[in-house]
Amino acid sequence: xxxxxxxxxxxxxxxxxxxxxxxxxxxxxxxxxxxxxxxxxxxxxxxxxxxxxxxxxxxxxxxxxxxxxxxxxxxxxxxxxxxxxxxxxxxxxxxxxxxxxxxxxxxxxxxxxxxxxxxxxxxxxxxxxxxxxxxxxxxxxxxxxxxxxxxxxxxxxxxxxxxxxxxxxxxxxxxxxxxxxxxxxxxxxxxxxxxxxxxxxxxxxxxxxxxxxxxxxxxxxxxxxxxxxxxxxxxxxxxxxxxxxxxxxxxxxxxxxxxxxxxxxxxxxxxxxxxxxxxxxxxx
Numbered sequence: 001x002x003x004x005x006x007x008x009x010x011x012x013x014x015x016x017x018x019x020x021x022x023x024x025x026x027x028x029x030x031x032x033x034x035x036x037x038x039x040x041x042x043x044x045x046x047x048x049x050x051x052x053x054x055x056x057x058x059x060x061x062x063x064x065x066x067x068x069x070x071x072x073x074x075x076x077x078x079x080x081x082x083x084x085x086x087x088x089x090x091x092x093x094x095x096x097x098x099x100x101x102x103x104x105x106x107x108x109x110x111x112x113x114x115x116x117x118x119x120x121x122x123x124x125x126x127x128x129x130x131x132x133x134x135x136x137x138x139x140x141x142x143x144x145x146x147x148x149x150x151x152x153x154x155x156x157x158x159x160x161x162x163x164x165x166x167x168x169x170x171x172x173x174x175x176x177x178x179x180x181x182x183x184x185x186x187x188x189x190x191x192x193x194x195x196x197x198x199x200x201x202x203x204x205x206x207x208x209x210x211x212x213x214x215x216x217x218x219x220x221x222x223x224x225x226x227x228x229x230x231x232x233x234x235x236x237x238x239x240x241x242x243x244x245x246x247x248x249x250x251x252x253x254x255x256x257x258x259x260x261x262x263x264x265x266x267x268x269x270x271x272x273x274x275x276x277x278x279x280x281x282x283x284x
Contacts, residue, residue, distance in 0.1 A: 019092055022130060023089050023093045027097065030179065032101075033100070035176045039156060040133060067131060078129065080128075082123075117185065125190055196269070197243055197266055200236055203260040204257075205257045218239050240270055
C-alpha cells in the first residue's frame, strides 16, 4: 500500500511539473507571438487568436471529449493523470503572466517546443498525458510500433496548415512547425515506451526468476545452456520488452539472482504475439 501511494504521489508531482512547463511555454514563448503548439492546445490557440476567447478555458473544454474517449480505451490511471495534467495546465496558464520573453521568433519557437516536449514527456513517462492529441497518439502507439513524437507531429500537420490559411501568414505556420518538430524530438527522447529490447539472462535460478517475471506479463523463452569452461548446466531466459519496462526487469534480476549474466540488445522490430497495450498493468 505504501509503495502504491508513493507511486501515485510521484506521478502527481511529475504531472504538476509537466503542466507548469507547458503553461510557461504557452504564456511566455508561443502565445505572445501567436505561434501554435500542437494538438488541442494549438486548436485552442487558433480559436483564441481569432475570437479573443480565453485560451486556457478553450484548452480545458476541447480536451473533455478526448479524455472521455481515453477513459474507455486506455485505462483509469492514464486518464486520471491526464485530467490532472489538463486541469493543472489550465490553472497555471491563469497564474503565469502573458509576456514576451524573447522577441526573436526562432528562439521563441525553439524554447517553446523544448518546454512543451519536456512537460509532455515527463507526464507520459509516469503513465499519463497532457490531453489532446497525446491521447490519440497513445492509442496509436499501443497498437503499432509508431514513434510517439513522430505520430504527434503528423497529427499536428492540419493545425499548421490551418494557421497558414486562416491568418495568411505562412511564416508563423513554419515557425510553429519548427516548435512542434522540436517538441516531438524531445518527447521521443524522454518517452521510450515504444522502443524494444531483447534481454538474455543466463541463470542457475530459472524457476525463481520465471516466477518473479510473471508480473511483467512478458513472454519468456527458456533455453538449456552449458558453461563452456565449467561445463555446468545453466538456463538462458530470453524475453523482449520495452525500454520503459527494462528498469523493472533489471531490478528484479539484481534482487533475486545477482550472479546472473544479463545481455541486453536493441530490437529493430518484433513479429507475432507481443503485448503493446498497458491496459492490464497494476494501477490502471
